[in-house]
Amino acid sequence: MSIRILLADDHKIMREGLKALLDDVPDIEVVGMATNGREAVQLAAELRPDVVVMDLNMPEMDGIEATRQLVATDPSTKVLILSMVVDRNCVIECLKAGAKGYLVKDCAAEELQGAIHALAGGESFLCTKIAQVVISDYVQRTNEDTGVIETVLSRREQEILSMIADGRNTKEIAFALECSVKTVEVHRMNIMKKLELHSVAELTKYALREGLTSI
Numbered sequence: 227m228s229i230r231i232l233l234a235d236d237h238k239i240m241r242e243g244l245k246a247l248l249d250d251v252p253d254i255e256v257v258g259m260a261t262n263g264r265e266a267v268q269l270a271a272e273l274r275p276d277v278v279v280m281d282l283n284m285p286e287m288d289g290i291e292a293t294r295q296l297v298a299t300d301p302s303t304k305v306l307i308l309s310m311v312v313d314r315n316c317v318i319e320c321l322k323a324g325a326k327g328y329l330v331k332d333c334a335a336e337e338l339q340g341a342i343h344a345l346a347g348g349e350s351f352l353c354t355k356i357a358q359v360v361i362s363d364y365v366q367r368t369n370e371d372t373g374v375i376e377t378v379l380s381r382r383e384q385e386i387l388s389m390i391a392d393g394r395n396t397k398e399i400a401f402a403l404e405c406s407v408k409t410v411e412v413h414r415m416n417i418m419k420k421l422e423l424h425s426v427a428e429l430t431k432y433a434l435r436e437g438l439t440s441i
Contacts, residue, residue, distance in 0.1 A: 228255040229346040232275035234266035236284040263287030282309040297324030304345040327351035391433035
């Protein structure tokens with residue numbers, strides 16, 4: 227049984243080139259071609275393709291909005307973005323819109339075929355360039371998330387918060403840190419003020435969420 231493909235690209239030579247390329251693959255059939263995003267949405271509703279190969283920069287409706295509408299209409303729709311754009315924000319927006327795959331147009335024919343087969347089989351597919359963009363974005367977001375508490379609380383305050391969450395009382399913390407009970411109390415007040423928390427229970431929940439305690 228053939229994988230039914232809808233091609234969406236505003237450049238005729240690109241559409242016809244892709245069709246000629248895919249026509250040589252025994253189990254892939256191009257059932258329609260759209261010249262813009264709006265037409266892609268209409269044809270997808272009529273033809274019910276297995277995979278929509280979507281360009282990004284098209285007139286009337288771009289690939290991101292077309293993908294968003296396709297997925298909103300039918301969540302099972304599998305969209306493979308095929309574009310020259312390697313911008314991080316654009317890639318993330320495509321994935322948020324519901325695209326299951328992303329390839330750059332300088333990819334090899336075998337990679338395009340592999341991506342189509344992957345999506346048709348229920349998997350996702352990102353070419354190497356795009357995977358690097360997504361990983362970079364994930365790492366940056368992770369660093370930003372873990373950096374929040376470091377920005378709000380000093381290293382000593384984090385240490386004291388961790389001990390509070392572990393169930394140590396003020397004297398125990400003071401002894402462990404070799405400082406006065408008063409110093410620990412001042413730190414605890416500052417922690418509560420900075421985090422806008424008002425009890426040891428709330429501090430413990432926060433510390434657990436931020437990974438400062440293993441209880």
